[in-house]
Structure formats: C-alpha cells, structure tokens
Amino acid sequence: MPNTSISFRLFMAAVLPLAGLLFYTTSSDAAAKGSETKGRAFYRQICKDCHTKGAKGGEVSPLTKTQAQWRTYFQKGKHGGSETLGKYLNETQMLDVQAFLINHAADSPQPETCGK
Numbered sequence: 001m002p003n004t005s006i007s008f009r010l011f012m013a014a015v016l017p018l019a020g021l022l023f024y025t026t027s028s029d030a031a032a033k034g035s036e037t038k039g040r041a042f043y044r045q046i047c048k049d050c051h052t053k054g055a056k057g058g059e060v061s062p063l064t065k066t067q068a069q070w071r072t073y074f075q076k077g078k079h080g081g082s083e084t085l086g087k088y089l090n091e092t093q094m095l096d097v098q099a100f101l102i103n104h105a106a107d108s109p110q111p112e113t114c115g116k
C-alpha cells in the first residue's frame, strides 16, 4: 500500500511533537526545584498541626489536589482569604513543600498521604 507511508508520516508529524511536549512536561516535573524530602519534613512540622482530620484547617495532604492544581495553588500563593503561604514558609521551604506536594499529588506516580 503506497499510501501507508504517507499517512504514517502525517501521523508521526502530528504525534512526535505531542510526545516531545509530554516528555518535556514530565521531565520538568522530575526536576522540580525543591527537595521533596525536606518538603515532607517541613510539611509535617509546619502544616500538619492545622491540617489533620478534625483540626481547624481540615485534612490536607498531597492527595488533596492534582499536580496541576498544586502548581496553580503555589502560583497564587494564597492560603485562605488574604493570608499567603509566605506567612508559614520562607522561600526555600516554599520550594521544598511545593516539590513534596506536587511529586506526591493525587495523579502523581507516587501518591502519598503524608504518613498518619
């Protein structure tokens, strides 16, 4: 079938950029700037007091949001009303906690509830 190679080429022309984009997105996730190990520790120290079941912030864990939702959340940096997350975290801690939450989000390869 002589047509096959043409449609195959068209197919590849459409698919390859998409695959590249997907790879780019995935690899930039893996290269999240912060340290997720430190982020997990900070999260437990700083956020968990208010964010367990029954506490005043309600249960929040990496699973509360998807990776995209966490990204948006940190881009906005808001934490309820006019308060910002900067109230609880300095810049480095912010990157670390962000890496932890994103890398273990609901749709991440390793979802995590952050150890009850």
Ligand code: HEC
Binding pocket: 043, 046, 047, 048, 049, 050, 051, 056, 057, 058, 060, 073, 079, 080, 081, 085, 088, 089, 097
């Ligand atoms: C002093 C208590 C307290 C601390 C500490 C705290 N939070 Fe909160 N958090 C709250 C409360 C209360 C709310 C609910 C705000 C609202 O409903 O408007 C909230 C809301 C949230 C939400 C919104 C949940 C949703 O439905 O989207 C997220 C996410 C969140 N906090 C993350 C964090 C992170 C990350 C930290 C640590 C850096 C943290 N919080 C530290 C009290 C706290």
